[in-house]
Amino acid sequence: MSEKFSPTLRIGDLSDFIAPSQACVVSLKGLKTTAPNTVKRDKHEVAIANKEQTDPVKISLKDCLACSGCITSAETVMLEKQSLDDFLSNIDKGKAIIVSLSPQSRASLAVYFGISPLQVFKKLTTFFKSLGVKAVFDTSSSRDLTLIETCNEFVNRYKQIQLSNNEKSNSALPMLSSACPGWICYAEKQLGSYILPFISSVKSPQQIIGATIKHHICQKMGLRPDEVYHVTVMPCYDKKLEAVRDDFVFEVEQEDANKNGLRIAEVDSVLTTGEVLDLIKFKAVDFETLDDSPLDKMLTNVSEEGYLYGVAGSSGGYADTVFRNAARMLYGREIEGPLAFKSLRNMDFREVTLEVDGKVVLKFALCYGFQNLQNIVRKVKIGKCDYHFVEVMACPSGCLNGGGQIKPKPQQSPKELLQSLETIYMENVLIKDPFENLLVKSLYDEWLEKPGSEKAKRHMHTEYHPMVKSVTAQLHNW
Numbered sequence: 001m002s003e004k005f006s007p008t009l010r011i012g013d014l015s016d017f018i019a020p021s022q023a024c025v026v027s028l029k030g031l032k033t034t035a036p037n038t039v040k041r042d043k044h045e046v047a048i049a050n051k052e053q054t055d056p057v058k059i060s061l062k063d064c065l066a067c068s069g070c071i072t073s074a075e076t077v078m079l080e081k082q083s084l085d086d087f088l089s090n091i092d093k094g095k096a097i098i099v100s101l102s103p104q105s106r107a108s109l110a111v112y113f114g115i116s117p118l119q120v121f122k123k124l125t126t127f128f129k130s131l132g133v134k135a136v137f138d139t140s141s142s143r144d145l146t147l148i149e150t151c152n153e154f155v156n157r158y159k160q161i162q163l164s165n166n167e168k169s170n171s172a173l174p175m176l177s178s179a180c181p182g183w184i185c186y187a188e189k190q191l192g193s194y195i196l197p198f199i200s201s202v203k204s205p206q207q208i209i210g211a212t213i214k215h216h217i218c219q220k221m222g223l224r225p226d227e228v229y230h231v232t233v234m235p236c237y238d239k240k241l242e243a244v245r246d247d248f249v250f251e252v253e254q255e256d257a258n259k260n261g262l263r264i265a266e267v268d269s270v271l272t273t274g275e276v277l278d279l280i281k282f283k284a285v286d287f288e289t290l291d292d293s294p295l296d297k298m299l300t301n302v303s304e305e306g307y308l309y310g311v312a313g314s315s316g317g318y319a320d321t322v323f324r325n326a327a328r329m330l331y332g333r334e335i336e337g338p339l340a341f342k343s344l345r346n347m348d349f350r351e352v353t354l355e356v357d358g359k360v361v362l363k364f365a366l367c368y369g370f371q372n373l374q375n376i377v378r379k380v381k382i383g384k385c386d387y388h389f390v391e392v393m394a395c396p397s398g399c400l401n402g403g404g405q406i407k408p409k410p411q412q413s414p415k416e417l418l419q420s421l422e423t424i425y426m427e428n429v430l431i432k433d434p435f436e437n438l439l440v441k442s443l444y445d446e447w448l449e450k451p452g453s454e455k456a457k458r459h460m461h462t463e464y465h466p467m468v469k470s471v472t473a474q475l476h477n478w
């Protein structure tokens with residue numbers, strides 16, 4: 001299990017591990033135990049479940065606090081609700097299944113099968129529809145919504161800080177990106193309340209496509225939200241933990257007013273790229289020879305000519321897009337061509353600046369992987385971080401290197417695989433400003449009104465919650 005999660009979730013492996021499947025803080029809170037052992041050291045007193053005397057630990061992903069207490073144990077976190085079996089059983093139940101595919105998963109399958117990402121998308125559409133899936137969408141489209149809301153939030157924060165003349169303001173800079181659940185989990189669990197105001201309130205592309213499907217698109221398809229079972233295909237396991245957060249569940253009234261409201265998740269299940277490959281193999285499909293199906297255009301970044309489009313940056317292009325937009329909106333500067341990112345310690349820590357009249361007015365960074373992340377959060381904590389925006393990703397090299405991606409083939413090194421993924425990621429993709437995305441424009445016109453509107457805040461933004469330190473973490477600190 002541990003290799004599958006991002007390094008920030010795995011970092012707890014080092015020594016905060018009591019015993020596989022018996023360390024769960026949730027089990028200590030809720031399950032019946034008999035005569036627990038008690039460990040006393042100084043003033044601390046912590047009950048540790050006795051392996052022989054507890055009921056078996058069985059919790060759902062929703063209960064999991066991602067405290068790292070058991071992430072090294074494959075058995076402990078029950079993946080029942082997020083598995084291929086669950087996906088197939090919901091098809092059998094007659095639900096309207098909608099699949100949303102991430103561009104990183106597309107790239108991983110493209111390298112594996114030796115075909116282009118566009119072909120992967122078309123063949124996966126054929127494959128999923130042969131199983132009974134109703135529509136296959138693309139999270140590049142919701143990523144553009146995420147980017148627009150993030151640009152808007154950044155410009156507002158920056159202006160507020162300028163207006164308040166750098167005195168105490170409700171806005172906090174640097175603004176830290178929010179699309180990576182590995183990072184969010186780490187921030188809530190390990191860093192706590194001091195870091196949370198710096199994190200962008202915009203939901204990740206996975207949750208934004210979930211909200212868009214369940215609150216808007218399903219109506220256009222003539223479906224109720226509870227009739228839709230929405231599955232995403234993602235490059236990491238951390239996305240499964242994200243999908244089950246309470247913040248991403250909403251209630252709808254039932255026809256029978258005496259019944260309690262139905263609780264509906266924006267995303268019902270997350271499959272990793274590797275799990276989709278397992279499904280293709282399980283169904284004994286010759287994937288490369290499948291017919292190409294037309295793409296579902298309702299929520300897909302595909303042009304009339306059949307080209308996919310997106311932004312520069314294989315982890316979502318947050319720093320790139322927000323930087324260009326801020327330069328335009330705040331300083332009237334149009335930046336053509338690639339941004340001049342400068343590597344600092346390594347390729348996973350890069351920065352770019354904009355100077356106006358000899359003064360640095362925008363300073364952005366890309367920060368991937370736990371080691372680099374540590375530097376940023378330390379500086380934020382002591383008030384010495386001079387970046388305005390940081391694109392944070394938990395995995396070294398970003399999302400193409402997520403723990404749910406297809407593993408290297410024999411004789412292929414991880415580095416070679418990553419290079420192939422970086423190259424293929426942009427194949428068939430035209431770079432396009434998210435603000436020019438006609439699909440996204442129509443979503444604002446029909447539904448969200450404008451970036452940062454009340455509706456956009458309700459559906460596209462979220463909150464973070466500091467979590468009480470786990471028992472395992474307390475033990476670690478002794």
Ligand code: SF4
Pocket residue numbers: 023024025026027059063064065066067068069070071076077
């Ligand atoms: S990660 Fe923590 S909360 Fe989640 S199942 Fe393991 S011990 Fe329990």
Ligand code: SF4
Pocket residue numbers: 006179180181182183235236237238239393394395398399400401402403
């Ligand atoms: S960097 Fe990307 S792949 Fe890795 S945990 Fe974050 S969202 Fe998942």
